[in-house]
Amino acid sequence: MITGTVSTISIVMMGVAAICSIAIPLLILLYLKKKGADVPPFLIGCLVMLVFALILESIVHNIFLPTPVGKTVQNNILMFAIYGGLMAGLFEETGRLVAFKTVMKQFRDKDINAIMYGAGHGGFEAMAILGITMISNIVMSIMINSGTIGTVTSALPAESVDVFIEQIQPLTTIAPAAFLLGIVERILAITIHMALSVLVWFGVKNNKLRMYVLSMLIHAVFDAVTVLIAKSGIAGAEYITEVVIAIMVIGIVFLARKVWIKETKRTVPSVIR
Template identity: 40%
Template sequence: MDRVPFLSMVFMFISCIVGFAIPIILFIYFRKKKHADIAPFFIGVIVFIFFAMFLESSVHRAVFALPFGETIKNNVILYALYGGLMAAIFEETGRLVAFKFILGKNRDKNINACMYGAGHGGFEAASVLGLTMIGSLALSVSINNGLISTILDNVGGNDLTQLKDTVNTLTMSPSYIFLLGIVERIFAVILQISLSVLVWSSVKGKRYLFIAALLIHFVADTLIVILNGFHVPLIFVELIFGVISIIVALFSRKIYVEEC
């Protein structure tokens, strides 16, 4: 059994630390430098957990349990379209509910849109990057200590296939790959904050911006899943994602300046 390179584990650890640091740094920045309220940050966290991690995940489980669920999972295009649509609907609806019904008292400060995005995107970074890297590090230790065979013997079905794929990724991937998650999460946070500004502005009167946020989220997620599904090199995927995030950020900044 191949071993996980030490440098890969070092980069996993760095990515893990950065994943958990992102929401802390964002919170401090928007609170201390921009004087945003505290509540929008934590509402962003709660809404992400409820709408994305609970509601959206529940729908996924229900859909994939249906007869056509396997068809969706086994077709890159269908899976990308479905996943992009669900992510856009649940996350942007969550933003809309938060801004319209929960954070009404905080709408006097437009910076609170960014603070909400920091909570939403920051918690996503901590869970997607931080927690994932903890799992990868634990599995890497098991592989390097010769314990992976015992683990594989106790797993079956799709879980076994996924675990073997993960082991291959950890042992065969170039070490730098484990730093790309940092880049991806930074771009993702930029996009999450930008989308928050658009939905915030839609609640304050520019209703078409909610549709814009839905479409942007759908297109971005769908495109990235398709690129990954067709095994486009990760560096190019992140480059494309970065370009999208920056374009959306510039558009959102224009809207934000108009609101101010």
Template identity: 40%
Template structure:
């Protein structure tokens, strides 16, 4: 297999997703800090909670469960989707609850709940997608300018073939997929902010039903997303994600307005 040129449209899509994944979290941080006077600590609490709960504890569980279950769990898409949704909801929403109930107790208001959501969803976007976009852009430019060819020549044949095989996703992936990644990440950020406001309402106003609703929505969104990805084209899956995000944001706004108006 030989290296192939990556289209400009694909590279533009990578930059679009990079702008969403890093630009939006930074813009939210600055806006909420400067205009809304939210605490910077709320952003970093959100980022820290995501890292500890999702990237450390949840991933540790996945290693243990998937090692024990082997292919029995992954072979059943319904069970796998349910497990993934439950794990994500359990760890992330528990972390969100602990953060707002204890870590943000002195500054628990709407502005800081938004800042927490920006930190939680923003750090997730930067860590999971933003870093990948930077890598993809660098690799694509190196391939298109011939720099990768000279790098590969220094490798032995077997390693070179494996490396090219790994890089092939950059030119075999349809152009639109690089844009959909940005759309998906935008939805994820909005969803994390909405769930943060929902959890804030539950903690601030003592409404346990909102806390349970945050857990339920998180599970449902992850469950439906994983399940639909096994049956539908990527564009349709992202369409479902957009609908779920809009519905969650609308419901959260209605709940928040109702509590504030009391």
């Protein structure tokens, strides 16, 4: 049984986060378009994230994780972090590589299209993860407050009820401001996707496969470190995670900036200065 209710301010913060998950990618799209980027690369980025991460990667997880080896991996935080990081890096960076070698060929005349693609890739992730999560949280919160959450638990198998309650009970205790952390996290994630897109972009343009491998390793390490901190049980882990992510983002953007200057032999555009 759920105890307590969800505060109105918490529900408002969830709504703000959901709106931002859509508004931020669209604002970046408009900004980059103003800077001369084409719109299709943004849409291609969205499609690649959907196909390679949310569909293909999920299929692999659904096949592997229920196996004995998969269950062993899930029960070991370090192994699970490494596995998750490698899978994310493999599928998402491969998706980037495939897109840049095929449908993005016609947009290679403008290097800024690499950033536009990254905005779409990370933007769709923000809408799919933060947006849908917050909308679901709002629905669950309203049902908790109205006392109708029983209609959901009564429809679940008996063995799943406790798990469901354990998942949504925190909605009644989480500080309202904590829901805004998701906005910060998604902004940082979009920034990383734009930076990694620059690496793979120039790797494809200049036939340097090592740039793809580098981006895949960076992505894997980034995700693994994030999971390790989040699952560490350290007090304030959610805030520590954002600080560590921000530091890593600065480093990845700095690297992308250096690659841009080296590969184009010119100053980077204002969008990544």
